[in-house]
Amino acid sequence: MNFRSGYSLQRIMIIYMLLIGFAALLVASEFVLDTHSTKLREELNSNFEKYANGELTHEQVYEPLVRIRNKAIMMVGVILAVVVIVLTMFIKTITEPLQHMVEVSKAISSGDLSQTTGVETGNELSQLSCAIDDMSTNLQEIIMLSRSVCVSAGRVTSNALDLLKKERMTPEQSDAMQKQLVRLDSELTTLGQVIDFFKLYSVDDRA
Helix, strand or coil: CCEECCCCHHHHHHHHHHHHHHHHHHHHHHHHHHHCCHHHHHHHHHHHHHHHCCCCCHHHHCHHHHHHHHHHHHHHHHHHHHHHHHHHHHHHHHHHHHHHHHHHHHHHHCCCCCCCCCEECCCHHHHHHHHHHHHHHHHHHHHHHHHHHHHHHHHHHHHHHHHHHCCCCCHHHHHHHHHHHHHHHHHHHHHHHHHHHCCCCCHHHHC
């Protein structure tokens, strides 16, 4: 699953807020201009005069205000549409990748190291995704090294037990045993270095 984008999270949030702010400002400006326009005042004054002369009904007098009200309702609908679009973009570019990484992290914590995030947004989410994938890869390497050490240790132990059952060891058997012990010691040293590289949790860390 790939999520692609090219902006940082901070820039994305600024763009979203600017979109909503611009839509709200546009609607507010349009409403203020309509309610404070000279044309509206002249039309209302003319309607009141015609109403006084009996040329217009009460409903017809306030038709300009009704038009402004309907326009305001339409503008509110535009703002709501912009908000829905922005929320959809937010979910698509931020929430979905985060949810995917949470699911992959849970799978890794349960022992499934074959999972990868595959988030390529080009921002902080991509960096977090790479960190999770690197962690999974490092864990796999440690487990493979540990498995190799266990296999080597088991082989050396088995050979040692077989040789102990014999009264004497031939030079060839002694050399083979020595090589296996050297290899096992090297693998144990490497595993120890890998383990020492990590900072492990301890009770003292919480103090």
